[in-house]
Amino acid sequence: xxxxxxxxxxxxxxxxxxxxxxxVLRRAYLQALRGPNRRFHIVGGNQTSDYLAGLALxxxxxxxxxxxxxxxxxxxxxxxxxxxxxxxxxxxKAFPTTFRHREIAATRDAGGVVLVxxxxxxxxxxxxxxxxxxxxxxxxxxxxxxSGSQAVxxxxxxxxxxxxxxxxxxxxxAPAAERKIIAVTLRFDRPYPDAAWMATVRxxxxxxxxxxxxxxQVARDAPRAVRLAGDLGAVYLAAPSFAHDALEAHVRxxxxxxxxxxxxxxxxxxxxxxxxxxxxxxxANPDKLSRLLGEVGLGSLVGAYDALxxxxxxxxxxxxxxxxxxxxxxxxxxxxxxxxxxILDAIAP
Numbered sequence: 001x002x003x004x005x006x007x008x009x010x011x012x013x014x015x016x017x018x019x020x021x022x023x024v025l026r027r028a029y030l031q032a033l034r035g036p037n038r039r040f041h042i043v044g045g046n047q048t049s050d051y052l053a054g055l056a057l058x059x060x061x062x063x064x065x066x067x068x069x070x071x072x073x074x075x076x077x078x079x080x081x082x083x084x085x086x087x088x089x090x091x092x093k094a095f096p097t098t099f100r101h102r103e104i105a106a107t108r109d110a111g112g113v114v115l116v117x118x119x120x121x122x123x124x125x126x127x128x129x130x131x132x133x134x135x136x137x138x139x140x141x142x143x144x145x146x147s148g149s150q151a152v153x154x155x156x157x158x159x160x161x162x163x164x165x166x167x168x169x170x171x172x173x174a175p176a177a178e179r180k181i182i183a184v185t186l187r188f189d190r191p192y193p194d195a196a197w198m199a200t201v202r203x204x205x206x207x208x209x210x211x212x213x214x215x216x217q218v219a220r221d222a223p224r225a226v227r228l229a230g231d232l233g234a235v236y237l238a239a240p241s242f243a244h245d246a247l248e249a250h251v252r253x254x255x256x257x258x259x260x261x262x263x264x265x266x267x268x269x270x271x272x273x274x275x276x277x278x279x280x281x282x283x284a285n286p287d288k289l290s291r292l293l294g295e296v297g298l299g300s301l302v303g304a305y306d307a308l309x310x311x312x313x314x315x316x317x318x319x320x321x322x323x324x325x326x327x328x329x330x331x332x333x334x335x336x337x338x339x340x341x342x343i344l345d346a347i348a349p
Contacts, residue, residue: 005349006039007078010070010107012085013055014044018219020251021163021267022087023054023244028162029086029118030055032337035344043070054244071103078349082107084136086118086145086162088288091130104135113343114139117336118162120149120291127152140343143336146291159336160296160329163267167274168256170323174276179259182210183277184228187264188220190284193305197282198231200308201262204315210259213237217251217268260315262308266292273298278315278322282308296329297321 013030015022030040042057043064057063064070082104089095096104104114116139121127132153136142142156150158182205186193205212212234216222219242229236239250251268255261255275263269264283270292273279281289281302290302301311301318 005078006037007035007081007344007348008039008041008073009033009081009083009344010041010043010073011081011083012044013042014047014085015051015087016218017048017051018242019267020054020217020244020247021265021271023051024166024248024267024271025086025118025161025163027055028165028333029083032117032162032165032333032340033081033083033115033344035341037348038344041070041073043067050241050243052244053246054248056245067099067103071106079347080107080110080112081115081344081347082112083115083117084119084139087120088122089119090122091127091132093129094131094133096133096136101133101135104139108135111347113347115340115343116142116156117340118143118145118159120145120161121152122288124148124152124287124291141336141339146295148291158295159332161267161270161292162333163270164274164296164326164329165333165337167252167271167326168276170276170326173323174256176259176319179257179277180210181254181258182208182212183254183258183261183272184212184214184225184232184234185216185221185261185263185265185268186224186228187283188218188224190264192224192227193282197305197308200312201232203309204260204262204312207312208259208315211235213254215239215251215254217247217265217271221265264289269293273322273326276322278319280308280311280315282311297325 013026040061046065137155143159144150145161147158212232214225214229214234214236216225226236239247255272255277258277260278260280261272262280262282266289269279290299293299293302
């Protein structure tokens with residue numbers, strides 16, 4: 001039961017409304033902050049019920065669509081905690097922006113702490129010119145989700161994306177010999193691969209005696225998944241719903257039966273890896289895939305469309321890398337969670 005003097009945590013959990021990866025990584029983030037006698041005021045904008053279904057909110061959680069009201073929800077019950085949103089940031093000149101600067105300052109003025117855990121910059125080269133401001137730099141924890149982001153910022157620590165924390169135990173994974181599917185999904189807003197790429201996917205399926213299926217973990221990708229199924233001679237497996245809880249159950253079930261997933265969706269690959277399907281990153285712009293998967297030692301089969309034939313040749317030799325990489329990623333995130341919990345416990349009422 002949440003008591004009258006429960007510790008208040010204000011957290012941002014907004015994301016792309018139809019993007020399963022956005023709710024998955026933020027649910028894991030929220031999970032890392034939960035604890036006894038702790039309550040959450042969450043801001044995320046006008047998210048639909050589809051998105052909210054993926055966050056596993058409780059009756060005690062309070063959702064705000066108005067940032068001003070969210071900030072004014074401060075009270076004297078305990079020093080406040082302000083947890084900045086996890087996921088991708090795209091700073092232009094300075095970060096945080098003016099209104100976030102004020103929010104962070106208000107938290108510190110009230111004797112609270114600021115947490116930055118699981119962020120990564122969108123564009124490494126552009127971000128070299130960004131000035132990261134003191135309130136952000138001085139947070140109780142600053143943890144980037146990839147080494148490239150940490151290097152360009154020049155401060156903080158690095159841990160894997162929060163989404164690696166979820167999924168099945170590696171000890172429960174079906175062995176590779178029992179996995180009879182190669183699953184494929186691609187972004188709707190990138191160049192479409194050519195016939196040689198299609199032939200390579202079919203060659204991998206033949207080489208591994210698997211069936212090709214396509215799917216969409218982002219609603220906007222569904223038309224492309226249908227087109228891919230036609231061009232690959234595959235089956236499109238539609239989710240029963242794009243509500244994120246149902247969609248996640250659908251894709252995790254698929255991944256638990258898949259030997260590999262080929263995608264340019266970073267969190268499609270990450271979620272797949274946590275269910276024992278080897279992530280093969282193939283896209284027109286694979287930088288983000290390379291950074292997030294490379295952070296956990298799974299970046300060797302990530303590259304541009306024309307690199308896919310090389311990945312097919314290496315695939316069998318890489319399968320045994322997956323479980324150790326996921327175990328280490330989860331250990332790192334568990335350690336980060338312990339650090340966060342220790343900071344919250346230290347200022348609890």
